[in-house]
Amino acid sequence: MLAYLLRRVLYTLPIMAGVALVCFALVHLAPGDPLVAILPPDASEDLQNQLRTLYGFDRSLPEQFVSWVWRALQGDLGTSIASNRPVTTEVMTAVVNTLRLAVVATLIGFFFGCLFGFVAGYFRNSWVDRGASLLSVLGVSVPHYWLGMVLVIIFAAQLNWLPATGAGPGGSGDWVWNWEHVKHMLLPAITMSVIPMGIVARTVRALVAEILAQEFVVGLRAKGLTHFGVFRHVVKNAAPTALAVMGLQLGYLLGGSILIETVFAWPGTGFLLNSAIFQRDLPLLQGTILVLAMFFVVLNVVVDIVQSLLDPRIARS
Amino acid sequence: MSAVITPAAPAAVPAARSRGYWASVGVRVMRDPVFWVAASVVLALLAMAVFGPWIAPADPQASSMLSRLKPIGTEGHPLGTDELGRDLLSRLIVGARLSLFMGITPVILAFVIGSAIGILAGYAGGFVNTSIMRTIDVFYAFPSVLLAIALSGALGAGIGNALLSLTIVFIPPIARVAESVTTQVRNRDYVEAARASGAGAFTIVRVHVLGNVLGPIFVYATSLIAVSMILASGLSFLGLGVKPPEPEWGLMLNTLRTAIYVQPWVAALPGVMIFITSIAFNLLSDSLRAAMDNK
Numbered sequence: 240m241l242a243y244l245l246r247r248v249l250y251t252l253p254i255m256a257g258v259a260l261v262c263f264a265l266v267h268l269a270p271g272d273p274l275v276a277i278l279p280p281d282a283s284e285d286l287q288n289q290l291r292t293l294y295g296f297d298r299s300l301p302e303q304f305v306s307w308v309w310r311a312l313q314g315d316l317g318t319s320i321a322s323n324r325p326v327t328t329e330v331m332t333a334v335v336n337t338l339r340l341a342v343v344a345t346l347i348g349f350f351f352g353c354l355f356g357f358v359a360g361y362f363r364n365s366w367v368d369r370g371a372s373l374l375s376v377l378g379v380s381v382p383h384y385w386l387g388m389v390l391v392i393i394f395a396a397q398l399n400w401l402p403a404t405g406a407g408p409g410g411s412g413d414w415v416w417n418w419e420h421v422k423h424m425l426l427p428a429i430t431m432s433v434i435p436m437g438i439v440a441r442t443v444r445a446l447v448a449e450i451l452a453q454e455f456v457v458g459l460r461a462k463g464l465t466h467f468g469v470f471r472h473v474v475k476n477a478a479p480t481a482l483a484v485m486g487l488q489l490g491y492l493l494g495g496s497i498l499i500e501t502v503f504a505w506p507g508t509g510f511l512l513n514s515a516i517f518q519r520d521l522p523l524l525q526g527t528i529l530v531l532a533m534f535f536v537v538l539n540v541v542v543d544i545v546q547s548l549l550d551p552r553i554a555r556s
Numbered sequence: 557m558s559a560v561i562t563p564a565a566p567a568a569v570p571a572a573r574s575r576g577y578w579a580s581v582g583v584r585v586m587r588d589p590v591f592w593v594a595a596s597v598v599l600a601l602l603a604m605a606v607f608g609p610w611i612a613p614a615d616p617q618a619s620s621m622l623s624r625l626k627p628i629g630t631e632g633h634p635l636g637t638d639e640l641g642r643d644l645l646s647r648l649i650v651g652a653r654l655s656l657f658m659g660i661t662p663v664i665l666a667f668v669i670g671s672a673i674g675i676l677a678g679y680a681g682g683f684v685n686t687s688i689m690r691t692i693d694v695f696y697a698f699p700s701v702l703l704a705i706a707l708s709g710a711l712g713a714g715i716g717n718a719l720l721s722l723t724i725v726f727i728p729p730i731a732r733v734a735e736s737v738t739t740q741v742r743n744r745d746y747v748e749a750a751r752a753s754g755a756g757a758f759t760i761v762r763v764h765v766l767g768n769v770l771g772p773i774f775v776y777a778t779s780l781i782a783v784s785m786i787l788a789s790g791l792s793f794l795g796l797g798v799k800p801p802e803p804e805w806g807l808m809l810n811t812l813r814t815a816i817y818v819q820p821w822v823a824a825l826p827g828v829m830i831f832i833t834s835i836a837f838n839l840l841s842d843s844l845r846a847a848m849d850n851k
Contacts, residue, residue: 257694265710376842380834382786384793385809385827392820494699498790502813513794516709528698528706536697 240551244544251540258536259311262529263304266521316526321518326526329511334530337500337507341492343428348435349485355436356443356481357473363448371440378437387430387502394426401426404504427503431496435488442484446477479549486542490535578771584847591847594839601833604652612646616803625819636822638808639815640801644822648829651803656833658797658804659785661719666726667777673727674734675769679742679761689735695728704787708796718797722788726780733776737769775848778841782834789830805829 291297295306310317316326352375359371395403402423450456450473459469497509504510508527515523585591604611614632620641628636635645677688695703707721741747741764750760789806791797798804800811808826815823 253690254693254697257691258697261694261698262706265706268707268710376835376838380782380786380831380838382789382827382830382834384790385824385830388809388813388816388827389824392816392824396817396820491699491701494702497701497705498793501794512705512709516705516794516796521710524706524709528702531702532698535699535702539697 352439360447670730678738
């Protein structure tokens with residue numbers, strides 16, 4: 240078991256190095272001079288060279304990569320070209336906002352996904368199953384940014400119940416768990432929860448159907464166990480996989496929140512990424528993507544480890 | 557007790573040739589009503605993409621400042637008009653071409669490139685396999701939406717860049733499926749037999765590997781089309797894909813976003829088209845997969 244855990248953690252090191260390389264390459268993939276965004280068109284040759292040295296663009300690529308990684312390891316992701324603030328500060332504020340939204344959305348999605356999945360798996364091929372399966376197909380098919388727009392149209396523009404955009408009176412920095420803030424979170428969180436809901440429902444349905452078909456369930460029933468007793472066993476067997484799917488979905492939401500955050504003007508990483516792209520703020524773009532991708536890699540490891548602790552068969556295979 | 561066991565007499569007339577695997581998959585698919593519904597929707601969308609300019613009742617680019625943002629049901633504009641007074645019905649119909657092109661092309665490209673990479677890795681095995689698959693793992697470490705937006709954000713807006721970044725996003729998952737199926741097929745007895753009878757690597761891949769591998773990859777790839785449609789329109793929605801004034805559903809949704817307080821239901825229409833397309837492709841691939849699983 241320990242060997243498996245160690246192997247799993249060590250295996251992520253080359254992946255992390257690769258991820259860093261891809262993030263670094265992004266900036267150099269970009270056409271044009273990265274300094275164009277901040278330089279006035281009539282900038283003197285001297286000023287251009289000064290800035291190039293300041294941002295390190297005058298050195299060779301391997302040299303730049305090594306020093307970028309070295310500084311990133313110490314928590315320094317450079318300076319945003321547009322705002323002139325440290326990238327690390329900007330990204331961390333945004334990550335906290337995105338994480339808050341994504342965790343709430345994942346929990347909502349997980350709860351309803353499990354509910355639909357269990358019901359559908361228990362009553363296979365009944366109308367409940369068809370309804371739940373239809374809902375999960377709709378959940379994975381809906382363009383979530385459009386769903387966000389529709390929710391804004393219904394609940395903000397027409398009914399005027401909930402605010403359409405923003406993160407509440409605290410802005411991007413000060414979040415408090417009160418209604419004034421939470422009401423700003425409801426629409427984006429519901430929008431975001433639809434994707435994990437569909438995927439969790441599909442997975443749980445298949446899991447429950449598979450478990451119910453196994454012999455031990457027949458044995459439990461023959462033993463005279465009540466419906467609830469059997470249900471407990473099904474939950475216990477389905478939990479590791481369902482939790483793993485939930486963990487991965489959290490990661491996908493963190494990375495995929497950009498479209499929803501744009502619709503709701505939620506001050507998270509997606510919003511930051513969007514402005515970094517349109518202001519051609521390459522250090523900020525690079526830093527945000529690096530942090531999100533690293534988070535995703537770490538989350539993957541954590542999910543694998545938790546899953547193997549819950550279900551030791553995985554580590555042995 | 558007779559010592560001679562007479563073998564069962566061979567049937568005088570050879571029985572009708574049993575159906576091959578793909579024929580039976582086809583028969584099962586044809587019996588599935590969901591398949592018929594999904595396939596008809598997809599065909600209708602494809603017809604719109606091909607014949608759009610001839611079906612559309614009005615010129616999708618003709619703007620009129622006098623009839624901006626008319627509601628659904630306006631005379632002459634059954635689905636209303638957009639923020640520049642262009643007929644929305646016509647734009648939705650003509651927009652099918654670019655929207656489907658943007659959604660389907662990356663999957664086709666990734667299908668070709670990803671299958672080639674995966675089959676190479678799976679067939680070669682050893683060091684080649686390790687180095688290819690570990691590189692693929694790095695791209696797997698990015699959530700797909702993030703990778704698509706990061707790539708096209710770095711490359712800049714435009715149809716070509718959006719197609720390129722979506723293709724890069726879909727190569728790793730397809731290559732993974734191709735690699736795992738090829739590895740299974742490679743160790744089968746018939747491949748061994750072909751090698752023993754002197755077939756070269758190229759012949760084995762062409763006859764034995766491709767024939768068995770392309771089917772599963774194809775079905776997997778169809779399930780990616782729905783994702784690709786949503787992502788491609790999403791890129792245009794962010795302003796990273798198609799540029800105005802081309803009619804494309806994601807871009808239309810983006811430009812109509814400002815109108816949600818004026819004509820909310822007109823503004824939501826382009827998203828309905830994306831939704832319908834993605835449901836149809838999801839159902840189509842579900843029904844294909846169900847027919848193939850049922851051995």
